[in-house]
Amino acid sequence: MAFTSAPIPAIFAGMAYESDTLNRRTLGPAIASGVVGIALGVVAVVGVSVFSSANSLPDSEAKDVEAAVLGDPEYGSRN
Template sequence: MAYETDSLNRRTLGPAIASAVVGIAVGAVAVAGVSMISGQDTVPTGNAVTADNALLGGPEYGSREAD
């Protein structure tokens, strides 16, 4: 613990680092919790288009041939 006679930088460094560490930990727990609650850990397999057809020239964008 810093004393009142210590510089302002020394008195604020400890709480700032502690706050950053706690913030990172809470954020990581929040992200893990949301991912567990959502239950979506796989890629949907419904109407997926193959990689060759998903690029320009596929069904979404029309033909690449010049008219």
């Protein structure tokens, strides 16, 4: 009975072998690294924008500048 190799699954068809050129062996990992870097960058920008918008005053709690002195109701009474 002769040995026959099984067909290569499609997922591994694009992998480079040691006999391939250096450019072919490094192109896949370089592209994958770039894609992961871009994805992490987008996540970081979205995360920073979510947290930076959380430090603004809500409209219902905003006080007039002239009324924000000690003794006003939001600070309590001095008596």
